[in-house]
Each structure stands twice: as C-alpha cells, then as structure tokens.
Amino acid sequence: MSTTVMDPPALVAPPATPRASGTAQAVADDPYKNKYLIAIAVTLAAVLELVDTSIVNVAIPHMMGTLGATLDEIAWVSTSYIIANVIVIPMSSWLSAFFGRQRYLTGSILIFVVASFFCGAATSLWGLVFWRVLQGLGGGALLSTAQTTLFEAFPPHERGIGQAIFGVGVMVGPTIGPTLGGFIVDAYAWPWIFYINVPLGLIAALMVWTYVKDAAHQVRAQTVDVLGIVLLAVAVGSLQWMLERGERYDWFESRFVTVLAITSLVAAILLVWRELTIDEPVIDFHVLKSRQLAPGVLFGSFLGVALFGSVFVLPVFLQSLHGYSAQQTGMVILPGAIASAITMAIMGRFGSKIDARLLVTFGSFMFLLSMWQMSRITLDAGQHDMFWPLIIRGVGLGCIFVPLTGASVAGIPMHKLGQATGMFNLMRQLGGSLGIATMATLLSRLTRTEKAVLTEHAGIYDPATLERVNGLTHGLIARGIDPYNAKQQALMLLDRQIGAQASVMAFSRIYLISGLLLVAALPLLLIWKTGRAVPLKADAH
Known part of the structure; x- marks a missing residue:
C-alpha cells in the first residue's frame, strides 16, 4: 500500500500573473x-x-x-x-x-x-x-x-x-x-x-x-527506503555479476556463481515483499498489475535477449572468422542501424494508426527472417552478403520498439510513468545481459560439439581428409619447408579449418535461436487489452 503525499512547494509551478512576459506567456x-x-x-x-x-x-x-x-x-x-x-x-x-x-x-x-x-x-x-x-x-x-x-x-x-x-x-x-x-x-x-x-x-x-x-x-x-535500496543493490548487482562472470567460471559448476544466484534470488524475494508492504517504496511493483505493462515488460526482456545476443555474436563472427577490424565491423553493421532509425521515424509518425500487436508481430518475423538469412552465411561470405539481412533486421527492430513501448504504458497514470519506464528499461537491460551470457555459453559449447562431430568424420583413413592433408603438405614443401614439418603444419592447418567451420555452424544456430526466441514471445501480446497507444490517464484531466 502507499499513501498520498502532497507535492512540496518547490515542485509546484506558481500561478501565472497578468504581467507575465511575452516569452513566458508563449511557453504557457x-x-x-x-x-x-x-x-x-x-x-x-x-x-x-x-x-x-x-x-x-x-x-x-x-x-x-x-x-x-x-x-x-x-x-x-x-x-x-x-x-x-x-x-x-x-x-x-x-x-x-x-x-x-x-x-x-x-x-x-x-x-x-x-x-x-x-x-x-x-x-x-x-x-x-x-x-x-x-x-x-x-x-x-x-x-x-x-x-x-x-x-x-x-x-x-x-x-x-x-x-x-x-x-x-x-x-x-x-x-x-x-x-x-x-x-x-x-x-x-x-x-x-x-x-x-x-x-x-x-x-x-x-x-x-x-x-x-x-x-x-x-x-x-x-522517507527514504534504505532497506529497499540495499536489497535492490544486492539482488540486481548479484544477478548482473553472475551473468557477467558465469561463462568464465563454468556457471553452476562454480560455488561462487551458485552463491551469487542464491543471494540474488533471496534478495529479490525480500525486495518484492518489502516494496509491496511499505507506504513509500523505492520501486512500485504495483504498476505491474497493468495488463498492458506486465506482458510488455516481459516481451521487452525477450527482445533484450534476442537483440543483445545477436548484436554480441555478430562482431565476434566478423572479427574472429573474417578478420575484420572494429571499424570494418562497424561499417558492416551501420546500414542496419540506419534502417532501424528510418523505420522508427516512420513508426513514430504513423505507427499509432496501426495496432501495435500487428506491428510487433510483423517486426518479430522480419527479425526471424534476418536471423535465418544470417544463419546461411559461410566462411566465404563478404560484406555484401550481410547487407540485406542486417537491413531486414533493422527494419524489424524499428517496427517493434516504438509500438511496443507505446502500447505497454497505455493507460498508466502519469505519476507512475517513471516507475513503468524504469521497469521496462531494467528488464530489457537484464534481458540483454542474459542474452549475451547465454549466447556466449552456447557459442562455446556448440563450437566444441560441432568440432567433435567434424573431427570424427575427418579421420586419418578418410580419403577426402588424406587428399586435403597431402595437398596442404605439398604446398608447404613447395615453400621450402622440410617434409616432416610440412606434414605437422598441414595437420595444424586442417585442425584450424575444422575449428573455423565448427564456429560457423555454431554461429548459424545462435542466429536461429535468437530469431525463434523473439517469435516465441509473441503470445504474450494476447494478454494486452489494446494494441493502441492510448493517452496516459493524466491526459484526461
């Protein structure tokens, strides 16, 4: 529960006087x-x-x-x-x-x-x-x-x-x-x-x-909810720390990561209980009773997982497998960002005339299409092969962000808008951290799995493998390397090629997972009462 507190004089605008200046009157x-x-x-x-x-x-x-x-x-x-x-x-x-x-x-x-x-x-x-x-x-x-x-x-x-x-x-x-x-x-x-x-x-x-x-x-x-602030810092801080360090410490194989997870969970439970039972909470969880905000926030967390997860793996893909520099990577990604910006500008101008559920669904399937196209990119692909998939991704994300935000806060009282947007941004940020942590873990494990499968098929008695090793060996000998060292280096080169191919296959699956995850969250939008960004309640006054 919460009690109503009057605004202090410092936050209340003084009444206008007949002698107000022209500028002040214009602003009024x-x-x-x-x-x-x-x-x-x-x-x-x-x-x-x-x-x-x-x-x-x-x-x-x-x-x-x-x-x-x-x-x-x-x-x-x-x-x-x-x-x-x-x-x-x-x-x-x-x-x-x-x-x-x-x-x-x-x-x-x-x-x-x-x-x-x-x-x-x-x-x-x-x-x-x-x-x-x-x-x-x-x-x-x-x-x-x-x-x-x-x-x-x-x-x-x-x-x-x-x-x-x-x-x-x-x-x-x-x-x-x-x-x-x-x-x-x-x-x-x-x-x-x-x-x-x-x-x-x-x-x-x-x-x-x-x-x-x-x-x-x-x-x-x-009053200042000191205990609430402490519980918030412990709950969110421990969770973020766990997500940042989990992959490095092999997740729950590490006692440290397990302690962080338990600490975060206990602190989160105590935080929710505390904030729901005091008059002046630092976080007002009551805003989540809204049938618009709760599913919107949850969908926003899925958006964070898919968006940040795919944003994280793409530079790794370009720099580790294609040898791109940071600047070159940025130039590859930039057209998609521009497409997203243009689409959002269009959505801002005309998106309110279309049901947000249709726009978010369309954007999610555009994102899935982009991820499917990215999953088909090979080691031989160039910058032009990524141009249209990233443009499509940008358009898809542009169709999601503005309609999702507007419909999620539809009907929220103006004085609770800050709490609503804070919850929305927090869950998208935590979803992003979860996405990065999850995709990094999946990338590592899928690469190892795919490499093991490829290595199994590239045995020393496999004719194609023998032909490949012999070709590499002869090429190295032609460069002046002695036969023994040439053979060893040829085997090392083959191992690197198998590793690179395994990485490509792992990246392919990561892209598909990102796209499917966002589409899988679409049923949450059925909970909404409306897909329209209706005015906030305070506007009626």
Whole structure:
C-alpha cells in the first residue's frame, strides 16, 4: 500500500500573473514548445550512456598494456559499469521525484562527465574501476528518466515521435560504440574514449538544465527506503555479476556463481515483499498489475535477449572468422542501424494508426527472417552478403520498439510513468545481459560439439581428409619447408579449418535461436487489452 503525499512547494509551478512576459506567456500557451530541444538533450545523454557500455571493448588490449592488468582483471572495467547501471535504472523514478527531475537529470549527466574525465586520467586499474562505478551510477538515470521526460515533452498524438527519437538512440548507441572506439584508439589513445564524453556531456547537461522542467505531478517521498535500496543493490548487482562472470567460471559448476544466484534470488524475494508492504517504496511493483505493462515488460526482456545476443555474436563472427577490424565491423553493421532509425521515424509518425500487436508481430518475423538469412552465411561470405539481412533486421527492430513501448504504458497514470519506464528499461537491460551470457555459453559449447562431430568424420583413413592433408603438405614443401614439418603444419592447418567451420555452424544456430526466441514471445501480446497507444490517464484531466 502507499499513501498520498502532497507535492512540496518547490515542485509546484506558481500561478501565472497578468504581467507575465511575452516569452513566458508563449511557453504557457504552448507547453510543448521546446519538445525537440528536450528530445535532443535527453537522447544525447542516453546515447552517451549506451555507447559507454560497448566502447571500451575494443580498447581492452591497450588498457591491459598500459595498466599492467590481466584479462580477468580488466573485465571489471565493463562489469563494474554495467552493475552500477542496472542498480540505478529501477530507482531513477524515485530519485527523480526526490531531487526533482531537472536537478536529478542534470546532476546525473555531470556525475557521468566528471567520472568520464577521471576514467581517462586513471593510472591504475582499480582507480579506473572506481570511476567506472561512478560513471555507471550517473549513467543509470539517463535511460528511464530520459524516456519519461520524452513522454511528457510531446503532446499525446505525437508521443510516438518522441519515443522514436529515443529509440534511435537506444538502437544506434550500442552499434556505434565499437566503431567509434576503434577509430579513437587507432587515431589517438584509449583515454580519449572517455574524454570524448566531456564536451558532449556538458552540452547535454546545459540543454537539460535550460529546457527540462520538474514534473508537476511528481510527489516527493517523505522517507527514504534504505532497506529497499540495499536489497535492490544486492539482488540486481548479484544477478548482473553472475551473468557477467558465469561463462568464465563454468556457471553452476562454480560455488561462487551458485552463491551469487542464491543471494540474488533471496534478495529479490525480500525486495518484492518489502516494496509491496511499505507506504513509500523505492520501486512500485504495483504498476505491474497493468495488463498492458506486465506482458510488455516481459516481451521487452525477450527482445533484450534476442537483440543483445545477436548484436554480441555478430562482431565476434566478423572479427574472429573474417578478420575484420572494429571499424570494418562497424561499417558492416551501420546500414542496419540506419534502417532501424528510418523505420522508427516512420513508426513514430504513423505507427499509432496501426495496432501495435500487428506491428510487433510483423517486426518479430522480419527479425526471424534476418536471423535465418544470417544463419546461411559461410566462411566465404563478404560484406555484401550481410547487407540485406542486417537491413531486414533493422527494419524489424524499428517496427517493434516504438509500438511496443507505446502500447505497454497505455493507460498508466502519469505519476507512475517513471516507475513503468524504469521497469521496462531494467528488464530489457537484464534481458540483454542474459542474452549475451547465454549466447556466449552456447557459442562455446556448440563450437566444441560441432568440432567433435567434424573431427570424427575427418579421420586419418578418410580419403577426402588424406587428399586435403597431402595437398596442404605439398604446398608447404613447395615453400621450402622440410617434409616432416610440412606434414605437422598441414595437420595444424586442417585442425584450424575444422575449428573455423565448427564456429560457423555454431554461429548459424545462435542466429536461429535468437530469431525463434523473439517469435516465441509473441503470445504474450494476447494478454494486452489494446494494441493502441492510448493517452496516459493524466491526459484526461
């Protein structure tokens, strides 16, 4: 249960006076006057946050050399940021109401900017990890709060446009991260992947402070749910840590991973019980009683698994098997991201006229078609072979994001919108982490399985195998290598070729699993009362 608390004077707009200036009167007459400036500001902040989840990946070898860290240690640069991020996301609505949206969003961007500067200036591994934690805490506010702000910045009939602008950032941000990181590392040095946030972040902070205002409907809690915050940090932090480290420690074969799983489960149960039984919870789970939001959030988690899982394996496929650099990989992925952005722009403009269930179903099958086409790509494939599958994937995702978001929050009271978008973003983020962890594990195990099967058929008495080994041996001898070493190297080359073919087969299955998983979640949309992005309840007043 929760009690109603009156808005403090600081969050209530004073009544207009007859002597208001012309500018003030114009804003009063048109509360949506600065909607596009607000959209640019909060989307820029969200893009910076999302880019930093992936931009460090291409710089890891350079960081290891500079900071003298092992691969296991340097992984904390990514893990610490993501853990801090997912802890803050579900709290962002409560924090926004507690501090006021304008102060909270501006302050979060400034924390992100300051932490980015000190990440670049770090001279030790654990110094860098410390600042990455602060960067993640600042960045966690930039997703849910930005999305809620955009819902209110646009009039009801244009909310799809605002969500399309935000969706472009959500889809494009993770895509350009590795490309931008590769360019910066090659042209300058790894600290500049963090320094680049400083000027862009300051621009975003200035625009937010200038144009974003506190929501008149938000109510500040009179108490701080300390126990709820602690339970949230333990539950979500342990789960994210488990997902980040599970593959490395062979999952539940490790006692450490098992302890993390049990800790997360117990803390989550206590968190739900706590938040449902106090008057001023830090997370309002009551919003999940909505027949629109609950299935939408669950479908969003499936979308996170499929999207991030496929986004994770594609660069690995291109770089490990085709020898692409980070920049080349980015150029392969970029057309699909542009297709997604264009589709979302169309959905934002016209998508509200079509039932979201039809659009999401169409987008999901487009995604499946793309994954099926990707599963047929071989070692001999070039960039042109991936162009249309990735375009189709981009169109499919563009048809999903805006309609799914709009229909999921249909009918949610305006004062609970922040909690709803926070839940939506949290589950998509956790779904993404689960997708990456699951696909990484499946990729490793499927590769081993396929290699074992191929090796079994490539025995020393198999005529085709003998012919292949002899051909490789003669080729090496022709290059001046003695017969004995030529034979050994030929066998090693054959083993690598078998391994590469096994990897291709494993990637093929991963793509199909990603596509089928999203389509399998479509029955959740039958729970919806409506597929229309109807106005939020507060709009009726």
